[in-house]
Amino acid sequence: MPGNERSVDAAVDAHPAVDRVRTALAAAGVDAAIVTLPEAARTARAAAEAIGCAAGQIANSLVFRGEHSGAALLVMTSGAHRVDTARVAALVGEPVGKADAAFVRESTGFVIGGVAPVGHASRLRTLVDRNLLGHAEIWAAAGHPHTVFRLTPEALVRITGGTVADVT
Numbered sequence: 001m002p003g004n005e006r007s008v009d010a011a012v013d014a015h016p017a018v019d020r021v022r023t024a025l026a027a028a029g030v031d032a033a034i035v036t037l038p039e040a041a042r043t044a045r046a047a048a049e050a051i052g053c054a055a056g057q058i059a060n061s062l063v064f065r066g067e068h069s070g071a072a073l074l075v076m077t078s079g080a081h082r083v084d085t086a087r088v089a090a091l092v093g094e095p096v097g098k099a100d101a102a103f104v105r106e107s108t109g110f111v112i113g114g115v116a117p118v119g120h121a122s123r124l125r126t127l128v129d130r131n132l133l134g135h136a137e138i139w140a141a142a143g144h145p146h147t148v149f150r151l152t153p154e155a156l157v158r159i160t161g162g163t164v165a166d167v168t
């Protein structure tokens with residue numbers, strides 16, 4: 001599918017969350033086409049199958065909650081790996097737990113499955129999985145469970161202001 005243009009479903013394309021991502025990407029100087037998938041890609045495996053890439057090229061946007069601070073933390077991880085929360089806790093200085101759907105939506109402005117690396121409701125501290133750097137191109141959610149966009153790992157680090165770390 002990379003390089004293959006799909007017709008964009010007008011309702012998804014006009015979704016306010018997708019528009020926020022498009023605006024944030026443009027503001028960051030990233031010229032990335034937002035691609036609408038025929039079905040929701042709520043997992044890395046589903047996204048990879050729909051796109052036609054390896055699961056490791058999917059940049060999962062996982063939101064965690066600091067157990068002491070209550071602060072949201074975005075971890076961009078390779079779809080081929082699992083986040084080690086003890087390692088993440090050591091990196092951020094407090095235990096972290098998975099955030100529930102309401103917290104994710106409140107913190108990011110996106111629903112689970114559509115959390116993009118940019119365009120959040122508020123600025124989030126972000127960690128970027130070092131494993132993503134081994135790919136020439138990666139794919140991330142674009143604000144809706146049916147949308148993704150392609151970028152380089154270096155662009156992901158730049159646009160998120162993220163810290164590259166071993167999180168798996």
